[in-house]
Amino acid sequence: MPPLLKTYKKLTNWPFGHWLFSKAVCFKAPYFGSIKPFITLLEPGKCVAQVKNRRAVHNHIGTIHAIAQCNAAELVAGVxxxxxxxxxxxxxxxxxxxxxxxxxxxxxxxxxxxxxLPHQWQDKEDLLVPVEVTNTRGEIVFRATINMYITARKG
Structure with a gap:
């Protein structure tokens, strides 16, 4: 089991475990802290995170900024x-x-x-990770495809 998934399973058994895990991810990758994500689900092949609609992530018209949406997409795809x-x-x-x-x-x-899943992992593989972002009404408001470059470890 990958270390990140092991940590998730361990922490989420505790009270406030999802909050603590989300903070730990942002400590490891500080830029994601700007959107204050709350990771609600992590399992092989799937990650879900919520981002609150707050002024710090707004654009000039009072909606969630495009780059905050991209940050959320990259976060869930990476995790x-x-x-x-x-x-x-x-x-x-x-x-x-x-x-x-x-x-x-x-x-x-x-x-x-x-x-x-399951997936046959290869060396020098482009893994295309689809991400959907929904609002609280369940409407898809944003889509992304993130190309993750997978390589075999040397040695």
Whole structure:
């Protein structure tokens, strides 16, 4: 089991465990702290996080900023990938992202990254991770595809 997934399973058994895990992820990757994500689900092949609609992530028209949406997408894709890729034999890094802004985000948002499993891991593989962001009404307001570059570990 990848270390990140092991940590998630351990911490989320405690009171406030999801909050603590979310803070730990932001400590490891500080930039994600700007959106104050709350990771609600992590399992191989899937990660879900919520981001509150608050002034700090607003644009000039009072909705959640496009880059905050991108941050949420990269967060769930990265956490899911880290919890899914076999850590002893492979590693990963984001290589690119395409996005679609489908509607203004005027509520809290939920970002979900999900890939089908099982997966045959290869060296020098482009893993395309789809991410959907929904508002509290359940409407898809943003889509992204994040290209994770997977390589075999040397030695």
């Amino acid at each position: 899911m990938t880290d919890a899914t890729v076999p850590h002893k034999t492979h590693r990963w890094i984001p290589k690119g992202m395409t996005v679609e802004y489908l509607n203004k985000v005027d509520t809290d948002m939920t970002a979900t990254a999900h890939i089908p």
